[in-house]
Amino acid sequence: MKIQSLIGKFKRSNTRKSQLTIVVQPSALFFSSIPGLSLPQQIAYEGASWQDALYKVLKGAGASDLSVDVVLHSNLYQSYQIEKPSIPDEELTSALPFLLKDLITEKVTDIVADYRPLPMGNKLQVYVIPRSLVVSLSGQLSQLNIALERVLIEDDVWAYSAGELSQFLLLQRSKKGQFRVSAFSEGQCAFQRTIRGVASPLTGVASSALQLDGLALELQRSIDYLSSQLRGTPLHQMKVCCDEEEQQEVAQALSERLSVGVTVLSERGDESGVLLVESAALLSEGAINLFPSLLKPKKDYFTLTNIAIGWGVTTIALLVFYALLSYQQLALQEDLRLVRSQEAEFRQQVDTLSQRLAKHKPSPAKVAAVSRLELEIESKRQSLDAVSEYDTAQQVGYSGVMRSLAKLGRDDISLSSITIDTHTLDLKGLAREPQVIPNWISQFKSELDLVGRTFDKLKIGRNDQDIITFELKTKEGTK
Incomplete structure (x- = not known):
């Protein structure tokens, strides 16, 4: 297991905390309700600082493993309006203390600032708090295993109270x-x-x-x-x-x-602190936060205990992995032994079958006799095919062709010679005019015995009496 995955698990476990909202008012602290934790709705802190009173009440209630949002009263922070500088927004937060150096008496390194654009003019509303306040508050809460998430201002919360x-x-x-x-x-x-x-x-x-x-x-x-x-x-x-x-x-x-x-604002007549606790739950993520991430304590995950746990888990994982590989190796060795045994058995069977095959090889004389018989069978098969073809041609006959030619007889066509067999039909004759020959041939498609026969050659001429002669060479097409 990688050490990064261990750190990721530690981080996830630390983020699964209940959320508590604390509202600081000039004379009292107000708390939101949280399951499993018995806290009063409010507690006065007259005669003591509100940080000490908060620490005391949380410790007395046994609060631990919590995530806290603190809403500050307006007496605890200052607000300023400044002209928006021409610098990128991502650099504006870090530049705010230096932009306020002429307006504040503290050092720029001793304050924490956040801002919001104002709807009127090109101005920013900037909120400022002493850095020592949030650092000490975070330190006190961390002693109780409580994480300070955000330090909010009541001006933001009142916006959601109506x-x-x-x-x-x-x-x-x-x-x-x-x-x-x-x-x-x-x-x-x-x-x-x-x-x-x-x-x-x-x-x-x-x-x-x-x-x-x-x-x-x-x-x-x-x-x-x-x-x-x-x-x-x-x-x-x-x-x-x-x-x-x-x-x-x-x-x-x-x-x-x-x-x-x-x-x-409240028909029930609730105090300001109670209304702020209820409205804080509606606050957006983009609200003013005077506890930026750079002030949050960094959790040191590389402590001696965590390293020892990591090495222990890694050692156990390696041992388990080694045992698994050893078991797989033994299983593979047993499989290899069985395969080799089967291989030896198959080789013996191959030798036996090879010897038997050698005994069953035919002699050259038998091979030659078989070849002669195959040639004789092939010759007889060809003879039978020729006879079958002849019988088919005889069954068809030529009477149908002659009847079709007689049926197509014309006054302007006269046949003098007809040569017909199974595959060819040659015609010779006289014609009154050359154009009647194609017209007569086109009528062949209407006769069953003539349809499909194609002409390979047409020869037209004149005899001694100046009469048109023609000669047609045809073959029977594939039907």
Whole structure:
């Protein structure tokens, strides 16, 4: 067995893992359900980093041999709009950190970036995250035998949260987060803005009508801006998903103040983290991924254990192969022995038959006598064939030919000589004009005894009395 096939089996075994989605919010972690693993729907991480809280809860639940997608809150990544450079698309991802060097404070080697073309203008929306964040997260998960597959952004996930509605505005606030307004078109985030100066709560006892008025004013400014920038994208519907708020009340108040329709995103009033977990399953493969393959840990398949296993399997395979060849060799040797025994027996039979054949060879005198008899038989057979042919000719006779010639008699044709036998019919005679001869011959085909007889030669002349003479040489055709 080749070592490459062993490595392929190890790789396939590592890829067969259950998929877990984790959503990171400003105050809590949300988990998707997975068979065979008991994880809470959400867990708060106040007073600790979300990475440590994630590691603790996964370790406590005994999670292992999983594949994980992590959806980050907008506070954990930055977004920039840049002009699209004139470089090939396959080189653009690796060039992004250098294109952002004037916009960021980190070194270009300390960030991870991914991009998406914007529908308005020749621009790119670029998302950036510290390299140390994804590297440390991947390292912590690998300690639990959990593979980090993708690091996603919530802007991509919110685009699929409105069901069949593909073009809409979203007012969203997570618990302990800020109000944000976003615009989505065909599964992409085309616009995102954080609304400052508006604090929660908007509803309830501690609310103020001025808060809603200020929020509505900021939202209307964003709507007017999008109307001028995204002319081909109709954005007439706004969804509301604000944690710690009476969402129906917020939607009703904004609907009275804005130029677009406003409804709640979830009729059940689910929190943002729950909706993100549900919508993450709809995310396409082309979504923003801030954990590229070059950062994924490379599995070292050439460990001492794997090499020992490989050599062990190879040794066993060679031993089995050697035993099989030895068994086949013994079987072939036995077959060879039987064949040689049969060969000796056949040679003895050949010698015996050769001796018997020598005793049964005829003498030269008998051979000569047989030859003479064969010649005599052949001569008699030829005689019989000639007699048979003569008898057939006699049976046919010539009376039919004569009757047919008499039947075809004409005033302008006169026969003076008829020569007939089995194979030939020769005619001589006189004719009034030359052209009557072909006309008369053409009538032969209407007579059974004359049909099929062909003329080999036609001779026309004149005698001493200046009368036209003709001579026909015919043979009987094959019937």
